[in-house]
Amino acid sequence: MKKYILFYLIIPFFSIAQQPAETIQRFFDAYSVGNKAGMREAITPDFKLVENGEIWTLDTLINRMDKGRPADFKRINQFEILASQVDKNSAHVFYKNRALIHAMGRDRQVNWLETAYFIKQKGQWKMSNMHSSIDAAFQTNWELNGFKKADAENPIMKPDVRATYYCPIQKKLVGWENKNVLNPTALVYQGKVHLLYRAQDSLGTSRIGLAISEDGIHFTKQASPILAPGEDAFRQYEWQGGIEDPRVIETEDGQFLLTYTSYDGKTARLCSAISKDLQHWEKLGPMLASPKYINMWSKSGAIVGKEINSRVIAQKIDGFYWMYFGDTDLFMAKSTDLLHWEVCENAENQVKISVLQPRSGYFDSRLVEPGPYALMRPEGILLIYNSSNAANFNDTKFPKFTYAAGQALYDASKPYRLINRSKQAFIWPDKDYERVGEVNEVCFVEGLVHFKGKWFMYYGTADSKIAVAIRR
CATH class of the missing domain: 2.115.10.20 (Glycosyl hydrolase domain; family 43)
Known part of the structure; x- marks a missing residue:
């Protein structure tokens, strides 16, 4: 999986929305290794995720992670910022999330378009809401997929x-x-x-x-x-x-x-x-x-x-x-x-x-x-x-x-x-x-x-x- 690491995508991401982007990076790095405590540290207690039309809590995400993750699971996250708005105590970031996933001896790439909303608590940016959907730019519209x-x-x-x-x-x-x-x-x-x-x-x-x-x-x-x-x-x-x-x-x-x-x-x-x-x-x-x-x-x-x-x-x-x-x-x-x-x-x-x-x-x-x-x-x-x-x-x-x-x-x-x-x-x-x-x-x-x-x-x-x- 090391051959997939593309650091140049991450650098411009941080340069535009430094602090909220770091929170996103921490959250997904923790998710990639199954670090539940690390995921909780990056979000507010009332965090909600809208995943392809479904509303998930962090517990929903963790339960799905625990059920579906094989022993050889590895994930590398790459982000590209598309737009951001950062105020004194709140922020919105719109970005591409590209995950390179290894599981069951096989490699695949999944691409999402995501919007995250942040609030600042005790000087730290915490993610409160995230909206995630498959990036249609990486899909073909003729295949009957999603089974x-x-x-x-x-x-x-x-x-x-x-x-x-x-x-x-x-x-x-x-x-x-x-x-x-x-x-x-x-x-x-x-x-x-x-x-x-x-x-x-x-x-x-x-x-x-x-x-x-x-x-x-x-x-x-x-x-x-x-x-x-x-x-x-x-x-x-x-x-x-x-x-x-x-x-x-x-x-x-x-x-x-x-x-x-x-x-x-x-x-x-x-x-x-x-x-x-x-x-x-x-x-x-x-x-x-x-x-x-x-x-x-x-x-x-x-x-x-x-x-x-x-x-x-x-x-x-x-x-x-x-x-x-x-x-x-x-x-x-x-x-x-x-x-x-x-x-x-x-x-x-x-x-x-x-x-x-x-x-x-x-x-x-x-x-x-x-x-x-x-x-x-x-x-x-x-x-x-x-x-x-x-x-x-x-x-x-x-x-x-x-x-x-x-x-x-x-x-x-x-x-x-x-x-x-x-x-x-x-x-x-x-x-x-x-x-x-x-x-x-x-x-x-x-x-x-x-x-x-x-x-x-x-x-x-x-x-x-x-x-x-x-x-x-």
Whole structure:
């Protein structure tokens, strides 16, 4: 962290508002090392902090500090004065607060714009009030950020060894989710969050279960899977690996379209199913059904949709529905009816067009893979995507093969045209249940709903459990 210390930023800060600035410096230096007594010495007894719209006391700040600070936490504070007014016994200072933070083996920079009010007590400047907000000049306005993991409740779903189901292929009861639950999709239906999740039995066969919640956090599971391999026309694609990693979107006529990966033990194929009630599903088979692609590895289909009153409905662009797919690069397919899909190819060489690729030196250096549906927003088409960190030439903040999520923005009228892309992961494994499991170091996002004024993002952890992060 020493390489980040920039003393030249602090010198002009003091030169303009000497005494109040020293109080700010003392307060944050004490905060950085967890010195509660030092923090109290810099403030008045009735100190209040307005932090992004919430009113905190010093005790609020200390409680959050105690709960969220790992053992390797380090913070270096840098300040730049923007304006100040100092009278005989009171002062206002408006400044930039730039913090360089090391935690959980990783470095990040956070920037705030802050205003502090001071009063002089016994010859000493004491901070009475502070207003703090993230500096918009350091943010991009297209990313859907600000998610906080629900630490008190996570993981919100675990495997259940008691859940049994009569498998029509094995012709016996099986514990259909006794090994892992993971990688859920989600939607709001009839005023409740419905979570469609992947469940694995002891042999590793996957099926899709359904759980329902009134608050987006506490779910009641249904006893049997809603979609599973069976004695039907699609058994050849689904047995015995099963049905994996669902992603759901509504159709304009009020039905539900589910994309999922079928796995026969050798080849993954992107498939779909449709339902009117989330309970009864009609399998539609492989989505990339042309002779060229029917036996080619494909998975993870995220269809472009628009949020309308908490419903995400598939939308046409230039006469087509569009879908991102793939688990190395990202590719695209288009459809006029959501049933028949055409892979988007380069007309010169008839090769799939790649619209997102891994990047050497970044968190997504090994592979990229779609997350939930792709969301139409005023800035363009927002795609949350999952990624893996390569074994070398990677992001050294993360262990090799870490799964973390980023965001990409595409042109609203040309969904194959990349406009912007996050330089940092916005969610990554830093909890025990995310770091150790069937596959270590995994946060894999597939579910996103706008529910009761908040965004709920659901993700698989270490390919073993399910967790949620919330954006208010």
